[in-house]
Amino acid sequence: MKKVCVLSGKxxxxxxxxxxxxxxxxxxxxxxxxxDCDVDASNLSLALGVDENRTEKRKIATGKKAxxxxxxxxxxGTCKKTCYFGAINEKGSEFSVSQLKCEGCGxxxxxxxxxxxxxRECENAELSVGKTRQGFIVVSAQLxxxxxxxxxxxxxxxxxxxxxxxxxxxxxxxxAAGIGCPVIASVTGSDFVVAVTEPSPSALSDLERxxxxxxxxxxxxxxxxxxxxxxxxxxxxxxxxxxxxxAKVLAKIPYDRSFVDALVELKPVIEFKPETRxxxxxxxxxxxx
Amino acid sequence: MKRIAVTGGKGGTGKxxxxxxxxxxxxxxxxxxxxDADADxxxxxxxxxxxxxxxxxVKQRVVKINDSKCTGCGKCASVCxxxxxxxxxxxPLVLEKMCSGCGxxxxxxxxxxxxxKEKEVxxxxxxxxxxxxxxxxxxxxxxxVSELVVKKLNELIKEKEKExxxxxxxxxxxxxxxxxxxxxxxxxxxAVAEPxxxxxxxxxxxxxxLHVLEVKGSVFLNRSGIGKDELxxxxxxxxxxxxxxxxxxxxxxxxxYSAGKxxxxxxxxxxxxxxx
Numbered sequence: 144m145k146k147v148c149v150l151s152g153k154x155x156x157x158x159x160x161x162x163x164x165x166x167x168x169x170x171x172x173x174x175x176x177x178x179d180c181d182v183d184a185s186n187l188s189l190a191l192g193v194d195e196n197r198t199e200k201r202k203i204a205t206g207k208k209a210x211x212x213x214x215x216x217x218x219x220g221t222c223k224k225t226c227y228f229g230a231i232n233e234k235g236s237e238f239s240v241s242q243l244k245c246e247g248c249g250x251x252x253x254x255x256x257x258x259x260x261x262x263r264e265c266e267n268a269e270l271s272v273g274k275t276r277q278g279f280i281v282v283s284a285q286l287x288x289x290x291x292x293x294x295x296x297x298x299x300x301x302x303x304x305x306x307x308x309x310x311x312x313x314x315x316x317x318x319a320a321g322i323g324c325p326v327i328a329s330v331t332g333s334d335f336v337v338a339v340t341e342p343s344p345s346a347l348s349d350l351e352r353x354x355x356x357x358x359x360x361x362x363x364x365x366x367x368x369x370x371x372x373x374x375x376x377x378x379x380x381x382x383x384x385x386x387x388x389x390a391k392v393l394a395k396i397p398y399d400r401s402f403v404d405a406l407v408e409l410k411p412v413i414e415f416k417p418e419t420r421x422x423x424x425x426x427x428x429x430x431x432x
Numbered sequence: 433m434k435r436i437a438v439t440g441g442k443g444g445t446g447k448x449x450x451x452x453x454x455x456x457x458x459x460x461x462x463x464x465x466x467x468d469a470d471a472d473x474x475x476x477x478x479x480x481x482x483x484x485x486x487x488x489x490v491k492q493r494v495v496k497i498n499d500s501k502c503t504g505c506g507k508c509a510s511v512c513x514x515x516x517x518x519x520x521x522x523x524p525l526v527l528e529k530m531c532s533g534c535g536x537x538x539x540x541x542x543x544x545x546x547x548x549k550e551k552e553v554x555x556x557x558x559x560x561x562x563x564x565x566x567x568x569x570x571x572x573x574x575x576x577v578s579e580l581v582v583k584k585l586n587e588l589i590k591e592k593e594k595e596x597x598x599x600x601x602x603x604x605x606x607x608x609x610x611x612x613x614x615x616x617x618x619x620x621x622x623a624v625a626e627p628x629x630x631x632x633x634x635x636x637x638x639x640x641x642l643h644v645l646e647v648k649g650s651v652f653l654n655r656s657g658i659g660k661d662e663l664x665x666x667x668x669x670x671x672x673x674x675x676x677x678x679x680x681x682x683x684x685x686x687x688x689y690s691a692g693k694x695x696x697x698x699x700x701x702x703x704x705x706x707x708x
Binding site for chain 1: 441442443444445446448470471472473475478479493511513514532533534535536539540571573574575576577578604605606607608609610611612626628629630633634637640641644645658659660683686687689690691
């Protein structure tokens with residue numbers, strides 16, 4: 144199964160809208176599955192208009208946290224000295240673990256001379272498996288508030304999507320914003336990257352940074368310039384940048400309020416305004432999907 | 433000094449636009465430090481046209497195995513929660529990008545063969561312009577842990593905060609560790625939201641996070657009128673959070689943003705007034 148990852152570096156440039164409509168188009172041609180890897184703010188299911196009530200949900204645990212057994216603890220403070228993340232609080236002679244800061248590395252448990260620290264699995268995300276009106280599966284997850292480890296949750300989303308893939312020929316992945324651990328986890332193992340940007344100094348700077356990560360993994364990519372007519376001079380800069388990188392500009396999409404109106408109606412823009420179909424056909428063709 | 437965070441959950445709702453505009457507005461009357469804590473994609477200097485110079489390198493310790501002491505027992509690999517040590521033909525191989533520096537392997541190693549070295553994970557820059565000072569964190573490309581850069585940024589803010597009346601912290605998108613670190617120590621947070629179902633959904637998440645962190649939150653409704661303002665209004669009333677200002681959607685504001693100019697609008701003046 145081929146994997147295509149849609150990402151952007153900068154948020155709000157239209158990544159999930161484009162991923163949703165591209166998925167709908169491709170689902171008409173072949174069997175596909177979708178993975179929403181933005182586990183901080185998962186939006187792909189919303190953009191695809193997946194029915195919340197027909198979505199299966201379950202809690203998952205991708206990490207552990209430290210717990211101090213107060214009966215065994217002799218308040219020696221070794222755990223506090225050991226913790227590299229500053230996650231052990233000291234109040235009087237009582238030591239406790241900050242659940243927000245604990246990374247689950249287990250160093251304190253190894254260091255404790257009393258064996259008073261236990262590492263327990265903790266549920267840190269909710270995984271959802273939904274079906275679109277077009278009949279393909281979308282897997283997403285929402286990280287529990289204040290929990291760390293979004294990279295591991297992203298990996299779990301991709302594993303779950305694989306499970307539901309059956310005979311699918313293609314997995315469409317919607318990445319998180321940024322360039323850090325959830326993005327690295329989203330892009331790993333992809334065969335092609337669709338990088339969405341818009342003509343602004345911020346978006347280009349963010350695109351350059353996220354493509355640095357993509358190049359690091361040696362994955363081929365193409366660029367979609369959304370809202371290209373807002374700043375034609377800057378659009379030209381992005382095209383020059385694509386040329387330098389030997390990357391195809393997959394499509395140039397003009398600014399269109401229908402993208403927002405479609406979101407409000409919880410419909411992919413390709414359904415909401417069929418005239419936009421040409422852009423997604425162009426992306427699919429140039430990206431060889 | 434008052435520390436105010438500008439955040440939002442969803443990417444692209446206008447966090448940096450509002451943070452830079454608010455900082456410039458407050459800078460007309462006060463000493464203001466703007467801290468760009470979106471270490472993945474720092475953009476405030478681009479929006480403000482501020483030239484930055486590097487002032488610090490952010491480093492993290494990573495494991496180095498002393499081959500002359502290592503017996504290849506594999507205990508280090510078995511305790512590593514990050515899968516950063518792989519046993520390859522009987523010897524541990526450290527995957528430096530995955531190593532968090534936690535030290536569990538060093539505690540587990542019976543031979544004292546685990547040693548440390550430092551790797552660069554990011555840089556901090558500073559600059560001045562438009563009547564304010566700027567600190568900006570930048571994650572090294574390919575490094576996963578943006579939070580380390582934000583933590584360093586927090587240290588530098590602490591060192592400098594006496595020189596300022598207001599510190600405005602512009603956070604990354606999302607709700608995970610780097611955002612949490614950026615929100616820590618802020619007495620007040622402004623969540624920038626857009627009136628779409630996605631915007632409302634993600635606003636709900638960030639307001640929940642503010643609640644968990646016990647940071648007082650308020651909402652700046654950006655691109656008012658583009659979708660359905662009621663969506664954001666409903667979340668705000670559910671979460672008992674005030675909408676402090678609204679900036680309407682206009683193609684003119686979009687174009688000014690696209691050209692890299694700080695936005696001027698009465699909603700920014702109103703927000704600055706409320707902050708004061």
